[in-house]
Each structure stands twice: as structure tokens, then as C-alpha cells.
Amino acid sequence: MLANLLRAARARLFPPNKSAAFSCIRCGLVVHVSGDRDYVRNTILTVSESHPRPCKPKSRTL
Numbered sequence: 078m079l080a081n082l083l084r085a086a087r088a089r090l091f092p093p094n095k096s097a098a099f100s101c102i103r104c105g106l107v108v109h110v111s112g113d114r115d116y117v118r119n120t121i122l123t124v125s126e127s128h129p130r131p132c133k134p135k136s137r138t139l
């Protein structure tokens with residue numbers, strides 16, 4: 078029961094097509110990743126953790 082719920086939730090987070098995208102709302106960077114599920118997850122994690130340093134938001138804030 079619970080395992081099925083967890084599997085359904087995880088399937089929603091990581092759909093079978095095994096692709097995901099990271100988008101930065103500050104500078105507009107978009108990184109699309111597709112491939113093995115672990116690869117996708119690790120790459121998205123790495124990008125989201127390492128991006129803030131080189132992030133140069135366009136100075137168009139209101």
C-alpha cells in the first residue's frame with residue numbers, strides 16, 4: 078500500500094521519459110537533462126547547487 082504510494086509519487090517526480098529541466102528565474106538559464114534516472118537526478122542536483130555562484134542575473138529588476 079504505502080510502497081505503491083511512494084512509487085507513484087516518485088514516478089511523478091521522475092517520469093518514465095527520464096528527462097527534467099532546471100530553470101533559473103534570476104538569469105533565465107535553462108538546462109534540459111535526459112537519460113538514466115540517476116543521471117538526471119544527479120545532474121539536476123549538481124546544476125542547482127553549483128549554479129548560484131556563476132549566476133549573473135540581468136539587472137532588470139523592478
Ligand SMILES: [Zn+2]
Pocket residue numbers: 101102103104105106128132133134
Ligand atoms: Zn541564474
